[in-house]
Amino acid sequence: MIVRVARVLPNVTGLDKSFDYLIPEELAPRVQVGTIVRVELHGRRIGGWVTKMLDDGEAAVGADALKPIAKVTGHGPDASLIDLADWAAVRWAARRPRPFIVAASPQRAITSLPSQRRSTSELGATSPAAAEILQSGGGVLRLPPRSDVLPALRSAIACGPTLAVTPTIVDAHSFALRLRREGVSVALMPDDWASAVGGVDLVIGPRSAAWAPCPDMAAAVVLDEHDEALQEERSPTWHARDVIVERCRRLGVPHLVVSPAPTLTAIETAAGDGGVVHPPFTRERLAWPTITVVDRTDEEPWKKSLVTSALIDRIRNPDLTVVCVSNITGRARLMACRACQSLIRCERCDAAVGQSSDLRLDCARCGATRPAVCQECGATNFANLRPGISRLREELEGAAARPVVEVSGTDTEAVASAGVYVGTEAVLYRVANADVVAFLEFDSEMLAPRFRAAEQAMSLLIRAGRLAPEVLVQTFSPDHEVIRAAAEGNPDIVVRSERERRVMLGLPPFGALARVVGTGAAELVGQLGQGVQVGGDEATGFVLRADDWTTLGTELNVAERPKGSRLRVEVDPPRL
Incomplete structure (x- = not known):
């Protein structure tokens, strides 16, 4: 037996x-x-x-x-x-x-599989550049924000069964709908897991689709590789791009990574011998939005409103739909007393406090809250150094002489129709279309203390460019490489400066990086070998560096987790 x-x-x-x-x-x-x-x-x-x-x-x-x-x-x-x-x-x-x-794995038990569905219909227009990349073994295709990526996706489907990953389920649903109308058989993940196993022309879905079944896979596509939604926020912080590239390498099939501004990691790890393929610069520039730069260099930031003359010209035009973006929530993030000029701070931990929509002072560091009173002189009249979207809505409404709708990431109801909107970057996803997108204080994005700040700022401009033909950028750094790259339609400007900085500092993709936070973090990192450099402390989190991902991951995996510890290990953290 x-x-x-x-x-x-x-x-x-x-x-x-x-x-x-x-x-x-x-x-x-x-x-x-x-x-x-x-x-x-x-x-x-x-x-x-x-x-x-x-x-x-x-x-x-x-x-x-x-x-x-x-x-x-x-x-x-x-x-x-x-x-x-x-x-x-x-x-x-x-x-x-x-x-x-x-x-x-499927979200429900799958006990039987449907029969294979392969299309025999002729595909629509394909992309010669994408086809060339796929024939050469895979690489990176740079397509400007206002270009249609569907021809590139068709080029992959022409190779045979294809797996595609998009940043959101909305994007995946849109592509699936368009291709089904052309007769292409599509499994939309995660709901169509069984159909994917049965066999279709295209398996497509959001981030998790990088792990979707695709029998006889002939090619794989990552769309909008620059988008942070392709990286898992929870630990383990895996990235769909890296999963797809490794999956294709193991199967011996080509990958196609598509983005208006591919990240340096994609360029270094997925571009192949041919480098990044893109349209001629003159044609590429035409498919970028018009970037209007409002240079505020000669202004004093703490004395001027974010509602500039250029912005007023647009919000007062009744024929324009304007979306204003600021990632500062509430009424204010930074204030000073008009009477004694002191910065308004928390009486408990001394951090700068902000003002919530209910007019109280809130400390983001320790959670303390108090009435709106100066801790030095008792005055109640403050200068708003960094107004939040609630306060901005009031200013914009007064300047525009028409209603302004406030939008934030915590909203759950449908966005009301209006001519002017203001909100965090969530407004770029919740408003269907616009004529102008205005970034009210773009320096806080470009100059953020994160090593990927430039790429993340480019991602915002790309999203804005797909929403509106004009993007207005208010900045004290008009010559920054991000603004020049978008204005010229040439992402290479950012890539060159990013490569130089990261090579010098040994940052990804030229080194491996992780962050460990939580109780027991000190004991965990104390076990790591000489191949891992450790910085930081238990209060703010430990930052780990190694020459490569295998060394870093192996060292972290073999280290014993302290009893009773509550740890979060972020490998390649997107916001460090």
Whole structure:
């Protein structure tokens, strides 16, 4: 009698081990690597995945001591994705592959699969540049913000079954709808997981689709690679671009990374021998928005309103829909007393305080709140050095002489129709279209104390350029490379300066970086070997550096987590 044994990874948070189970004869035809099963563990029945089929003698204990698999739940990720999850567990210091296998699994039990659906209809217009990249083995295609990327996506589909990842489900749904109208068979993730396994022309979805099934995959596409939504915010902080590039490398198929301004990481790791392919500069510039720069260099920032003359000209024009962007919430973030000139600070921790919509003073550092009274002289009249969107709405409404709608990321209701909107960057996603997008204080984005600030600022300009043909930028740094790059339609300007800085500082992609925060962080980093440099402290978080991701991930994975610790490990943190 043949004894069949499977190694099962339990779907249990915090459990780092896999266990061996007998495969009952009646279940054997349905069990393979990736199959989702139910097993008994410590007296209760739990779910898990088969990660390996064992040969005789490979089981941890004798067959007579093994418990049987209790039930086959349904289909799961194939063996190649299980192997990819093992790689990702090191790349993003996850210690075990479970988070990635969860991303690769269906959201409900799949017990049967639909038949294959391959299209025989002729595709619409394709992109010669994208086709050339795919034929050469993969690379990066730079398309300006107002260009249609659908021809590039068609070029990949022409190669055979294609996997595509977009920043949002809304983007994925839009592409799926357009291609279905052309007769292309599409599985929209995550809902169409079974159809994807059955076989279609295109599997497309948001970030998690990087782990989607795509049998006989011939190509993979990452759209809007610059968008931060492609990186997981929770730990492990994996990036869809890196998953796709590694997945294609293992399968020996080409990848296509598309963006108006590819990140330096994409250029260094995904561009291939041919470098970044883009249209001629004269044609590329035409598909960027008009960048109008309001130079505020000669102004004193603390004495001037963010509502400039150039902005007033546009918000007063009844024929224009204007979207104003400021990432300062509430009424104010920084204030000074008009009577004694002192900065308004927290009486508990001495940090600068802001003013909420209910006119109280709030400390973002320690959470203290108090009435709007100066801590030095008791006065109640303040100068608003950095007004929030609530205060800006009042100023804009007075200047525009028409209603202004405030939009923030916490809003859940539909945005009311108006001629002028003001909000955080969330307004760029919640307003359908506009004639002008105005960044009221863009320096706080370009000059943010983050090593990716320039790329993140470019991402905002790209989003604004897709919403409106004109982007107005108010700045005290009119010659900054981000503004010059957008104004000239030449992202190389940013890439050159970014490469020089990051090579000098050993920052990604020219080194590996991680951040560890939480209780027990000091004890954890104390175990790391000489290949990892440690900076920072337990109060603000430890910053780790290494020459490469494998060294960093391996060191973090082998370090023992202190008992009772609550740690967050961010590998390649986007906002450091």
